[in-house]
Structures are given as structure tokens and as C-alpha cells.
Amino acid sequence: MTVTEEARQALDRHRTVEITTIGRRSGQPRRIETWRYRAGGRYWLTGSPGTRDWYANLTAHPGFTLHVEGHDLPVRARVVTDPDERAWVFGEIVPGLDWAGNLESWIDGSPLVEIELP
Template sequence: MSVSWLAQFTERECCDVVTIGRKSGTERTTELWFGVVGEEVVFISGTPRCDWRANMLANPAVTVSFGEVSRSGRARLVTEPDERRRIGDVMGAKYDWSGDEDIGLTRDAWVYECPVFAVTFDEV
């Protein structure tokens, strides 16, 4: 699959991500900030009690929707430090967010320390 299909969405603020509930087994849709890195869409989880993150860990099959365009794929937790930093750079450049004192999350912690997921898409 060519990255060209993702290029048209890079400037969008959010996308919808459908995960399968780890307890309920039902579809759950969450609107998330995202980045595009190569042929993957990436997400940073900002809070420890994040259902979409727990759902992706339990069942990596997801659907990502950009309005009328939806694609199925598989999520993976990014653990390699250099890849994590590159994703943080992309997300930090895209989103001008100063952090959230209410949840104790600084911008730098969100950009470079919080868990990251990358979705690789199924062939069309």
C-alpha cells in the first residue's frame, strides 16, 4: 500500500479509532489526535487509565476513520526508543498543546514519555 492515501489526511486534527472493548467485546469509537509516520498512523496515550489503549493491547485489530475513508489495521505498542522519539517529534510539531495540570501531564512528558501506538494498515 502506498503512503499516498494517508497524505491527504495529515493536516486533520483528529480521526476516529474503533477498538474492540477488552471486557465487553463490543466496538468502541474514540476520537484521537494522530500523526502520520511513513505508512502508519500513530497515537500518543496521555493518561494511564485510557480505555482505547487497554483495548489495543488486548486486541490490536482496529479501524481508523478519516471522515468517509476508513481502513482496518493492527495496532502495536512502540517500544524502540529512536522510533518513539521520532513519533514524539511528529506529534509535538503537529499539536501546539501546553500540557494539562489537572492530570499532571506536561507537554514534554506527552510528546516523549507517554505510551505510543502505531497502526499498520491491511492491504486494500
């Protein structure tokens, strides 16, 4: 399946999205609301420094559903652990967030996944 132009435009318009992950222990679907970010023309999921269940779920089961404006998109998470890539992505995202605080704390302690569209 490919992402339609309409779905891509919806993803561009909305920072707030919902995702359904598969629970790492339960194996059950878990749906939450979160923010998606753009950097380098690609889409990312992250959050302020700290642990997240959705991140642990995606680490265990990278396939998930991205819900945006009536579109349910089957996508994959690419967990980003490389320090240079993390620094680059957070360097693009964090300065635009007036509430974000310290860039280094995000690089060191925030979850980061790229949303891989089909």
C-alpha cells in the same frame, strides 16, 4: 485490502479521526474521536501523558477500524514500547504542539501506537 489513494489523501488532510477498537474486557466495539499524527512518513496515535482506554483496547486487540472522511479502514496497531523509538517519534510530534509541554513527560507516560495500513 489496500488503502486507496483517496483514503490516504483523506488521512493526510485530517488530524481528527475516529477509531473503533474492541473492548479488552467486554469484547464490544468502542468508537471514539482522536487525533492522528505523522512522523517519519508514518501514522501514529498518541495523547498527552496518562492512561487511555483505547490504548488498553489496542494492546489487547490490535486490529481496529480507522474512520476518516467516509472511509472505514481496517488497520492494525503496533504498540511502541522501545525507549529509543518512542524518543524519536515524540521528538517529531511534540515540538509541533504548542500545548504539549514537556517532551520527556510524553516519552515516559504517553500511549503510542503506529497505525499499520494494509
